[in-house]
Amino acid sequence: MQRRILAGTVVCGFAATTVFAALPASAAMVPPSLSVVRPVSPLIDMPTSYPVQPELKVFPDLPEDASIARGVRPYDQIAPFLNTLMDTSDRVSAQVVGTSAQGRDIYLVTVTTPETTRQTAQQSDWRDLVKADPTAAAADATLQSEYKVPMWFNGNIHGNEWEGTDATLNYIEDLATSSDPATTEMLDDHRVYFTVTNNPDGRALGQRGTANGYDPNRDFITGATAEASIVRDLASVIQPTYFIDLHGYTDVLQVEPCGPPHGENYEYDLFVPHAYATALEIEDAVTAANIPGNTYYDPATAGVTETNTGFINIPYRDQRSGWDDWPPIFAPQYVAYQGAITNTVELPLGRSGDQPARAKVNIEVAEVVIDTVVDYVDEHSDALLDNQIEIFRRGEAGEPSREIPADVAPEDLAPGVPAEWTDIWDETDIYNADFPRAYVIPVGPGQRSDSDAQTLVQQLLVNGIRVDRLTAPARLDGNDYPEGSFYVDMHQPLRGLANVLLADGSDISDRVPDMYDISAWSLSLLWGAQVTRIGETTDPAPTTAVEPVTEAPLTGFVSTGSGTLSFQPRGVADWQAVNALLAEGVALTQRSNGFIEVSGDAATRVLLEEAAATFGVDFRLSGGSPAEGSIELDSVRIGYVGDAGDRDALTKVGFTGLVPVTAATLATGEVDLSTIDLLYVGTGLSFTPEQQAGVDRVTAFIAAGKPVVGRGAGGAAFVSAYVAPLTAVTGTRGSNGIAIVDTPFESVLQGTQGTAFGYPFAWFPNPAPGVTVEQRYAADHTFVAGHWRSTPGQSIQDAAGQASAVSLTGPSGTRAFVFGTSPTFRAHPVGAFSDIARAVFWAADEPVVVEPTPTPTPTVAPTPEPTPEPTVAPTPEPTAVPTAEPSPEPTDEPTAEPTSAPGPTLAPTASATPVPGTGSGPLAQTGAADVSSLGWLALAAGMVGVGLVVIGRARSKTSTR
Numbered sequence: 001m002q003r004r005i006l007a008g009t010v011v012c013g014f015a016a017t018t019v020f021a022a023l024p025a026s027a028a029m030v031p032p033s034l035s036v037v038r039p040v041s042p043l044i045d046m047p048t049s050y051p052v053q054p055e056l057k058v059f060p061d062l063p064e065d066a067s068i069a070r071g072v073r074p075y076d077q078i079a080p081f082l083n084t085l086m087d088t089s090d091r092v093s094a095q096v097v098g099t100s101a102q103g104r105d106i107y108l109v110t111v112t113t114p115e116t117t118r119q120t121a122q123q124s125d126w127r128d129l130v131k132a133d134p135t136a137a138a139a140d141a142t143l144q145s146e147y148k149v150p151m152w153f154n155g156n157i158h159g160n161e162w163e164g165t166d167a168t169l170n171y172i173e174d175l176a177t178s179s180d181p182a183t184t185e186m187l188d189d190h191r192v193y194f195t196v197t198n199n200p201d202g203r204a205l206g207q208r209g210t211a212n213g214y215d216p217n218r219d220f221i222t223g224a225t226a227e228a229s230i231v232r233d234l235a236s237v238i239q240p241t242y243f244i245d246l247h248g249y250t251d252v253l254q255v256e257p258c259g260p261p262h263g264e265n266y267e268y269d270l271f272v273p274h275a276y277a278t279a280l281e282i283e284d285a286v287t288a289a290n291i292p293g294n295t296y297y298d299p300a301t302a303g304v305t306e307t308n309t310g311f312i313n314i315p316y317r318d319q320r321s322g323w324d325d326w327p328p329i330f331a332p333q334y335v336a337y338q339g340a341i342t343n344t345v346e347l348p349l350g351r352s353g354d355q356p357a358r359a360k361v362n363i364e365v366a367e368v369v370i371d372t373v374v375d376y377v378d379e380h381s382d383a384l385l386d387n388q389i390e391i392f393r394r395g396e397a398g399e400p401s402r403e404i405p406a407d408v409a410p411e412d413l414a415p416g417v418p419a420e421w422t423d424i425w426d427e428t429d430i431y432n433a434d435f436p437r438a439y440v441i442p443v444g445p446g447q448r449s450d451s452d453a454q455t456l457v458q459q460l461l462v463n464g465i466r467v468d469r470l471t472a473p474a475r476l477d478g479n480d481y482p483e484g485s486f487y488v489d490m491h492q493p494l495r496g497l498a499n500v501l502l503a504d505g506s507d508i509s510d511r512v513p514d515m516y517d518i519s520a521w522s523l524s525l526l527w528g529a530q531v532t533r534i535g536e537t538t539d540p541a542p543t544t545a546v547e548p549v550t551e552a553p554l555t556g557f558v559s560t561g562s563g564t565l566s567f568q569p570r571g572v573a574d575w576q577a578v579n580a581l582l583a584e585g586v587a588l589t590q591r592s593n594g595f596i597e598v599s600g601d602a603a604t605r606v607l608l609e610e611a612a613a614t615f616g617v618d619f620r621l622s623g624g625s626p627a628e629g630s631i632e633l634d635s636v637r638i639g640y641v642g643d644a645g646d647r648d649a650l651t652k653v654g655f656t657g658l659v660p661v662t663a664a665t666l667a668t669g670e671v672d673l674s675t676i677d678l679l680y681v682g683t684g685l686s687f688t689p690e691q692q693a694g695v696d697r698v699t700a701f702i703a704a705g706k707p708v709v710g711r712g713a714g715g716a717a718f719v720s721a722y723v724a725p726l727t728a729v730t731g732t733r734g735s736n737g738i739a740i741v742d743t744p745f746e747s748v749l750q751g752t753q754g755t756a757f758g759y760p761f762a763w764f765p766n767p768a769p770g771v772t773v774e775q776r777y778a779a780d781h782t783f784v785a786g787h788w789r790s791t792p793g794q795s796i797q798d799a800a801g802q803a804s805a806v807s808l809t810g811p812s813g814t815r816a817f818v819f820g821t822s823p824t825f826r827a828h829p830v831g832a833f834s835d836i837a838r839a840v841f842w843a844a845d846e847p848v849v850v851e852p853t854p855t856p857t858p859t860v861a862p863t864p865e866p867t868p869e870p871t872v873a874p875t876p877e878p879t880a881v882p883t884a885e886p887s888p889e890p891t892d893e894p895t896a897e898p899t900s901a902p903g904p905t906l907a908p909t910a911s912a913t914p915v916p917g918t919g920s921g922p923l924a925q926t927g928a929a930d931v932s933s934l935g936w937l938a939l940a941a942g943m944v945g946v947g948l949v950v951i952g953r954a955r956s957k958t959s960t961r
C-alpha cells in the first residue's frame with residue numbers, strides 16, 4: 001500500500017510540560033465552544049439494578065410542535081407518557097442519556113424483567129466478557145443461558161420521520177402491560193432498549209436535521225451532533241445483538257440489508273444471513289397484516305402498488321445499486337461494528353395528503369416491524385449472541401477478512417445459518433478489507449502535528465477503540481518510532497470499526513455506477529495526523545512494550561529563558577492557541593516560513609503557559625526578531641456564507657464572533673459589512689435582482705480592499721464576480737473522495753496534510769496571471785479513495801495536476817484565497833481546518849513594519865524572485881459548467897448537505913536555502929535545535945551579505961496592500 005510522504009517535519013519533543021501548578025486561578029485561556037472531538041455523554045449513567053424509574057422532567061407544551069399536524073405525539077407528551085408507564089409497570093426504566101442542541105432530553109427506555117443489583121452487575125460482566133474475551137464467553141454455559149441478549153430500537157433520528165417514536169412508545173406500553181406469559185418470558189431473556197426520539201428538536205421543528213444544522217444520520221464517526229454521538233456512546237454500553245433504525249418515507253416499506261458496495265470491514269458472512277432473514281420475516285408479517293392504506297412493492301415494475309403483492313422493498317434483493325452500506329456514517333452501519341445485526345427501516349407513507357391518516361398507517365407498520373424483530377431475536381437469541389461473540393473473536397484474533405464466494409450455496413453454510421441470501425449474492429457483493437497488523441500514530445519528529453495526532457487518538461477512544469502507547473522506542477516495519485507513539489493493534493474486538501476509521505479506503509469508481517452518499521472518510525488521511533500502517537494482520541505481534549491509553553490530553557510547554565518564543569502552527573489546537581492569544585491581546589507575528597513569534601514578558605509568559613497547557617503548544621526560544629516578510633496577526637472577525645460545516649470548522653479552529661451572512665441579510669442591511677474583517681464564502685453568494693443593495697454592499701466591501709476566503713465553485717464564483725476573474729471546474733456530479741495534493745514549499749498552506757477531501761473536487765484551470773497556485777492535485781495517483789464517475793471534462797484525469805487552491809489579489813488590494821477541495825464538509829476533514837486558518841490570516845493580516853535593526857543593512861540589491869508557480873501545460877477550456885451542488889440524494893432521503901496573489905512583498909527577496917523543518921516537502925527531519933536556531937540562521941545569512949533572508953514563502957508580485 002502506498003503511504004503518503006510525510007509532509008514536512010515538526011519540531012516537537014517530549015519535554016515535560018512546565019509550571020502548570022503555578023497558573024493563576026483565573027486562567028482565561030479557554031478552548032473554542034465546540035471541541036473537535038465530542039466527549040462521551042456525561043449523562044450516561046446506567047442503572048445498577050432494574051427498574052430505575054426517575055420522574056422525567058416534563059417539558060412545556062409547545063403548540064407549534066410539528067408532530068401535532070402530523071397527528072403524532074408532540075415531544076412534550078413523551079415524558080408524561082413514560083412517567084405514567086413507570087408508575088404502573090416494574091418492567092420499564094427510563095433515563096435521560098443526552099441533550100439535544102436545543103436542550104431537549106434524549107431518553108433511553110429499557111424494558112426487561114426486574115433485576116437485583118447482583119443480577120445487573122452479572123449482566124454487565126457478561127456483556128464485557130463477550131467483547132473482552134469472546135472465547136471465554138463462548139465457553140461460558142451460564143452466560144450462554146442467562147445473558148439477557150440485548151436488542152435496540154432507535155426512533156426518529158430524522159426529525160420529520162416521526163412514527164418510529166410513536167410505534168416504540170406503543171410497543172413499550174404493550175410490553176409493560178402485557179399479561180401474556182410469552183412476553184414475560186421474552187423479557188426474562190432480553191433487555192429491549194428504545195431511544196424513542198433520537199432527534200427531539202427535529203421532531204418538534206418538523207425538520208430532518210438537528211437544530212444545529214446537520215443530518216445526524218451522516219454524522220457517525222464525526223460527532224458534530226449530540227444526537228448521533230449519543231448513539232455512538234450507547235452502542236458500546238448496550239452492545240446490542242440487533243439494532244433497528246426507524247425512518248421514513250420510501251412510499252413502500254423498505255428494510256435493509258443493503259445492496260453493494262458493502263462495507264469492507266464487516267464480517268459480512270455473519271451479518272447478511274440474519275439481516276436478510278429478518279427482512280424476509282418482516283415482509284411476511286407486514287404483508288400478512290394487510291394494514292388498510294399500506295402499500296406494497298411490485299417486483300414486476302420495481303414500483304409501488306396498493307395491491308398486496310406480498311412484497312416490501314429489500315435493497316439487497318431489489319435495489320442492487322444506490323442503497324449501499326459502504327460508509328459508516330449511518331447509525332445502523334456504525335452500530336453493526338458492535339457485533340450487531342442492523343437494518344434501516346423506511347416507513348412507507350410520506351408527508352403529503354391526510355397526514356394523520358398516513359401517520360396512523362406508518363405507526364401500525366412500524367409496530368409490526370418491531371414485534372417481528374423482537375420475535376426474531378427471541379427465537380434466534382443463541383445464534384445472534386454467538387454471532388456477536390464470533391465477530392469480536394475474529395477481531396481479537398486478527399483473522400483475515402473472509403471472502404464469501406460469488407457462488408456461495410446453502411450447503412456451504414453451517415447448520416442453522418439462514419441461507420435465503422445466497423441466491424442473490426454474486427461477485428458484485430464481494431468487498432473485503434486488507435487488515436494491517438497495526439496502525440502507528442507517531443509523536444515527535446515523524447509526526448506532522450502532535451496536537452492533531454492527539455486529537456485523532458481522542459476520537460478513537462470515544463469510539464471505543466483500544467489504543468496503546470509505546471513505552472520505549474521501537475522499530476516497526478523498518479521504521480523507528482519514539483517512545484510515546486500511539487499504537488493501534490488491529491487484533492482487537494472492534495477491529496472492524498478501527499479499520500474503517502483508519503484505513504485509507506478504496507477507489508470504487510469502477511465497481512458501482514452510483515453511490516448513496518459519501519465514499520471516503522479516512523481519519524488517517526483527513527484528520528491531520530500522520531498515521532502509518534504496519535504489517536499484515538497475520539503478522540506476529542511485535543515485541544514492543546506498550547501500555548494502554550485512556551486519554552490523550554494535549555501537552556505543551558514554554559521554554560525557560562528570556563527572549564522571543566516561537567512555534568510552528570500545524571494542527572487545529574495550534575490555531576486555537578493563536579486565536580485565543582490574540583483575543584487576550586498578545587502580539588503575534590508570523591514569519592514567512594510560517595513560524596509564529598511572540599516576545600515573552602512576564603505577563604505574556606503566563607498566558608503562553610496557559611496556552612501551552614490548554615492547546616498543547618510548544619513555545620521555544622527562537623532568538624530572532626521580526627523579519628521582513630513577517631505579518632502581524634490580528635483577531636479576524638469573519639462574516640460567513642455557509643452551512644453548518646463551515647460555521648463549525650471556523651469555530652473549532654478558534655474564530656469567535658462569527659457573523660452569518662446571507663444574500664437577504666446583506667440586501668436589507670441587517671448585516672453590516674463594516675463590522676466584518678473578512679468574508680468567508682462557503683456555499684456561494686448570489687443575489688436576486690431585488691437584492692441589488694446587497695450587491696452594492698459587497699462591491700463596496702471589496703473596493704475597500706477587504707479580504708475573502710472561499711471554497712469550491714461557490715467561492716470561486718464569488719471571487720470571480722467581485723475580485724478578479726477565476727474559473728473553477730468541478731468533478732462529476734456526486735463524485736467525492738480523497739485526493740493527494742501537492743503543496744509548494746512557499747505556499748500559504750505549507751505544512752498541510754498531503755491528502756484532501758472533495759465533494760466534489762473543484763480545480764482552477766489556466767489560472768490568470770496574478771493568480772498564485774497554492775496547491776495542486778497530484779499529477780499521478782491522484783485519487784486515493786472514493787467514487788468518481790468519469791465524465792468528459794470532469795474526471796479524475798481532468799483534475800490531475802491542476803490547481804486545488806489558489807490565491808490572488810484584486811485591483812483594490814483585496815486578497816482572496818479559494819479552496820477547490822471541501823475543507824469543511826460536514827465538519828469532518830479536521831486536518832483541513834488549519835488550512836482555513838492559514839488562508840484567513842494570510843488574507844486578512846498586515847505586513848509587519850520592521851524596525852531597523854543593529855544588523856548591518858544588506859548592500860546587495862534585491863533581485864526579483866522567479867515566479868514560484870510550477871508551470872503547467874495549457875489545458876483546454878473546461879467544457880462543463882461548474883456545479884456547486886453534489887449528487888442528488890435519493891428522493892426519499894433528501895438532505896440539505898452542500899456538496900459541497902501574490903502576497904505582499906515588502907522587499908523582493910534573495911532566495912534562501914530552504915531550512916529543514918519548515919516546509920511541506922519531504923525534507924530531512926530535524927529536531928528542536930534546528931528551530932531555535934532559525935532566527936540565528938537568518939541573522940547569520942544577513943551578516944554574510946546574502947541579503948534579506950526570507951525563509952519559506954517568497955512572492956514576486958507586488959501588492960497595493
Ligand SMILES: [Zn+2]
Binds near residue numbers: 158249
Ligand atoms: Zn431518514
